[in-house]
Amino acid sequence: MEKKTVKDYVKKLFGEYYKDNIVEVLPPTSLDRREFGFLLFEKGIMLRHKKFLSKEKLHNFLHEKVPSNVYYSSAYYEKPDEDMNKKGWLGSDLIFDIDADHIQTPCHEDHRFWICKNCLKVSRVQTEICPQCEGTKFNVELWTCEKCLEAAKLETLKLIEFLISDLGFSTEEIDVCFSGQRGYHVHIESENIRRLNQSARKEIVDYVSGTGLKPVFHGFPDAETRKKIKTIPEMNAPGWGGRLAREIKVKKIHNWQKDLDNAVQKQKASVDTVVTIDLHRLIRLPTTLHGKTGFIAAKIQTTRLEEFNPFTDALAFKEGALTIHINESEKFKIGETEYGPFKHETIELPLAAAVFLLCKNVAQPVE
Amino acid sequence: MILSKSEIAKYPFTKNAAQYVKDLGLDINDLSSFDFTRTAERAEQRIEEAILEGIVSWKGKSEKGLDYDVEITSFPIAILIVSAIANDFFRRRYALAEANRVNNLLIEEKKETLLNILDNSFSWDVRILEVTISQPYDYNIYFVDYLKNSIEFHDYKWKLVNRKIKNGKVFVKKNELGRLITEEVKKHIYTRLKNEITLKLPTTITQRIDRIKQILEERGSKFKREEIPHIVIEAAYPPCIKRLYNNLILKKHISHIGRFALTSFLLNVGIDVEELIKLYASATDFEERLTRYQVEHIAGKRGSGIKYNPPNCETLKTHNLCPGEDLICKIIKNPIPYYLKKVKKIRTTKPVEKHGKKNS
Ligand code: SF4
Ligand SMILES: [Zn+2]
Ligand SMILES: [Zn+2]
Numbered sequence: 001m002e003k004k005t006v007k008d009y010v011k012k013l014f015g016e017y018y019k020d021n022i023v024e025v026l027p028p029t030s031l032d033r034r035e036f037g038f039l040l041f042e043k044g045i046m047l048r049h050k051k052f053l054s055k056e057k058l059h060n061f062l063h064e065k066v067p068s069n070v071y072y073s074s075a076y077y078e079k080p081d082e083d084m085n086k087k088g089w090l091g092s093d094l095i096f097d098i099d100a101d102h103i104q105t106p107c108h109e110d111h112r113f114w115i116c117k118n119c120l121k122v123s124r125v126q127t128e129i130c131p132q133c134e135g136t137k138f139n140v141e142l143w144t145c146e147k148c149l150e151a152a153k154l155e156t157l158k159l160i161e162f163l164i165s166d167l168g169f170s171t172e173e174i175d176v177c178f179s180g181q182r183g184y185h186v187h188i189e190s191e192n193i194r195r196l197n198q199s200a201r202k203e204i205v206d207y208v209s210g211t212g213l214k215p216v217f218h219g220f221p222d223a224e225t226r227k228k229i230k231t232i233p234e235m236n237a238p239g240w241g242g243r244l245a246r247e248i249k250v251k252k253i254h255n256w257q258k259d260l261d262n263a264v265q266k267q268k269a270s271v272d273t274v275v276t277i278d279l280h281r282l283i284r285l286p287t288t289l290h291g292k293t294g295f296i297a298a299k300i301q302t303t304r305l306e307e308f309n310p311f312t313d314a315l316a317f318k319e320g321a322l323t324i325h326i327n328e329s330e331k332f333k334i335g336e337t338e339y340g341p342f343k344h345e346t347i348e349l350p351l352a353a354a355v356f357l358l359c360k361n362v363a364q365p366v367e
Numbered sequence: 368m369i370l371s372k373s374e375i376a377k378y379p380f381t382k383n384a385a386q387y388v389k390d391l392g393l394d395i396n397d398l399s400s401f402d403f404t405r406t407a408e409r410a411e412q413r414i415e416e417a418i419l420e421g422i423v424s425w426k427g428k429s430e431k432g433l434d435y436d437v438e439i440t441s442f443p444i445a446i447l448i449v450s451a452i453a454n455d456f457f458r459r460r461y462a463l464a465e466a467n468r469v470n471n472l473l474i475e476e477k478k479e480t481l482l483n484i485l486d487n488s489f490s491w492d493v494r495i496l497e498v499t500i501s502q503p504y505d506y507n508i509y510f511v512d513y514l515k516n517s518i519e520f521h522d523y524k525w526k527l528v529n530r531k532i533k534n535g536k537v538f539v540k541k542n543e544l545g546r547l548i549t550e551e552v553k554k555h556i557y558t559r560l561k562n563e564i565t566l567k568l569p570t571t572i573t574q575r576i577d578r579i580k581q582i583l584e585e586r587g588s589k590f591k592r593e594e595i596p597h598i599v600i601e602a603a604y605p606p607c608i609k610r611l612y613n614n615l616i617l618k619k620h621i622s623h624i625g626r627f628a629l630t631s632f633l634l635n636v637g638i639d640v641e642e643l644i645k646l647y648a649s650a651t652d653f654e655e656r657l658t659r660y661q662v663e664h665i666a667g668k669r670g671s672g673i674k675y676n677p678p679n680c681e682t683l684k685t686h687n688l689c690p691g692e693d694l695i696c697k698i699i700k701n702p703i704p705y706y707l708k709k710v711k712k713i714r715t716t717k718p719v720e721k722h723g724k725k726n727s
Contacts, residue, residue, distance in 0.1 A: 165533070165534070166532045166533070166534075166535075167510060167532070167535050168509075168510070168533075168534040168535020168536065169535070192509075192511050193511060196511065196514065197518075199518040200511075200514040200515070200518055203514055203517070203518060203526065203527040203528075204514075204527065206526060206527065206528050207527045207528045207532075210528060211528065212523065212526050212528055212529070213526075213528045213529060214523050214529050217523070217524055217529035217530070218529070218531070237531075238531060238532065238533035239530070239531050239532045239533060240528065240529075241531060
């Protein structure tokens with residue numbers, strides 16, 4: 001089966017999902033102030049500058065177009081459907097993107113793979129010429145890895161701790177969701193932060209990521225004064241003072257400056273700076289499907305984040321099975337079951353596992 | 368809490384002050400009905416002080432019988448005059464001079480007074496704290512209100528990440544809250560100065576406007592930007608800048624204030640922003656974006672929009688950035704005049720060495 005028809009097939013499945021589960025798709029607040037963007041299955045076209053006046057209109061659009069990915073603006077506009085410079089910015093939610101790509105997990109280098117655009121052969125190393133068909137055009141893809149997602153979750157938990165204890169946001173103001181593929185998004189909707197400019201947002205990112213932090217401002221002596229000053233802040237001191245104090249074991253210090261730097265590295269939350277300071281960002285609409293995994297960008301209660309597992313809790317296609325031919329695939333887990341690794345195999349898999357591989361573009365349905 | 372009359376005179380940007388002016392019967396739209404000769408005089412003086420000294424005076428303590436009414440009403444009239452002249456450089460200068468005045472006054476005030484002023488103007492979420500040995504801060508302020516102005520300051524101590532924060536509240540000392548208020552006052556006044564003046568002004572005002580324009584023109588040439596040669600002459604850098612410049616090239620550590628001095632100096636003598644960012648990028652491992660941010664801020668492209676001058680020699684000396692005076696140093700107080708004097712000297716003695724061209 002051809003590549004184009006794989007897309008058609010996935011689109012059909014997405015369409016069925018939206019048909020049966022449309023009540024699960026929640027519009028953002030202030031719907032008529034938001035810009036929407038959609039990636040379509042057809043040639044990866046991006047539709048931008050869309051506006052919807054009601055939930056029903058948005059739902060109808062999903063039924064009609066069945067996009068592979070759905071995005072909305074963190075910003076509020078006077079006229080969301082106008083060109084960028086005529087939109088009339090009214091404010092933006094404060095958003096954070098925690099992406100496994102930015103976290104140094106032991107395996108994070110291993111997840112890139114290349115798919116020949118012509119014959120769909122999967123290569124684990126970058127090549128100029130396809131060994132199978134001598135094609136020269138490739139798509140770079142990223143594997144969705146459980147360990148990397150676990151690491152991203154840890155960063156998200158740290159971030160939430162910063163947002164609540166330090167910056168004083170309430171759990172009601174914080175929305176956490178699975179990004180659908182390789183990380184988590186945190187949205188803060190509050191009148192207080194809506195009008196913050198880019199510099200102010202940069203300061204907030206720097207805060208949670210410990211950028212530009214100088215321990216001396218938190219009551220830590222520097223390498224020189226340390227001989228005279230032995231005290232450091234209490235472990236329960238608020239903010240960064242307490243965070244660093246909890247990491248530093250005063251008695252057995254090797255290299256003061258290095259230990260402090262390490263403490264910052266351990267305590268900081270790794271977030272993508274660019275996303276937070278971009279006032280006009282389009283971000284995935286929670287509760288919609290991700291075109292690269294077939295998973296739901298699920299909303300997660302802040303208190304339930306710790307036990308959240310995307311490979312069981314974000315599945316859209318829970319019933320049925322599908323026979324597919326798999327070119328090549330790493331091991332992965334869906335629910336309690338492990339699958340793979342596979343190489344040139346035709347096999348019947350539960351629908352969620354099959355869709356996952358179809359979305360990853362490493363398999364085709366067999367009819 | 369309502370501000371006292373003397374407080375209104377000190378802080379004429381507050382809501383109480385606006386109300387007071389209204390109650391006096393001074394109507395900006397009908398200036399003919401009010402005898403404001405003395406008010407207009409003081410307004411002109413405020414502006415003159417701003418141009419010549421960079422700070423508007425407050426004679427509340429020294430001068431007996433200071434007429435608070437004149438002091439209070441002269442502020443909106445001065446705003447009117449500056450707005451009418453409609454020169455952006457001048458707007459900034461005036462806003463800064465009024466803000467400097469406020470900054471000096473706030474230092475003397477009690478903790479509660481700062482809070483009263485805020486209630487009466489910008490309504491920030493600020494609370495007074497009890498100072499103890501282990502708790503040296505005078506207030507806490509909601510971090511969003513803090514960020515409104517802290518982002519304009521360069522020093523690392525203002526970065527949010529270097530502050531003590533709990534439940535959204537940033538701990539600050541009184542002088543720090545004073546700085547934040549001052550910065551807000553500056554922005555507030557600057558915004559007011561941008562209003563277009565369409566009404567017909569009485570001759571008492573237009574005459575003053577003409578006089579002020581003249582002072583501005585004279586002073587403008589003294590503002591020496593014009594005197595700065597079109598090419599950058601490295602040989603005319605003062606010793607402090609030479610050393611900082613060499614340290615940069617040699618990739619040696621430069622303190623924050625040192626970098627500020629170097630950057631503002633180079634921008635002032637005509638090296639452009641892009642060139643400077645390139646220089647920093649090649650000589651250091653500073654993150655490009657951050658370097659760009661800082662350089663552009665100092666160049667006045669961001670934030671307050673004010674182009675910064677290098678610190679005075681006195682400041683440089685206290686930060687150990689002065690390697691020792693030479694003959695020219697003895698007659699100047701700032702690296703820029705040094706440069707201008709030295710340029711003249713070089714030009715009369717030997718051919719010019721080129722570093723780079725402005726507008727090339
Ligand atoms: S006196 Fe001033 S200009 Fe001269 S070297 Fe020292 S700091 Fe620089
Ligand atoms: Zn191929
Ligand atoms: Zn991984």
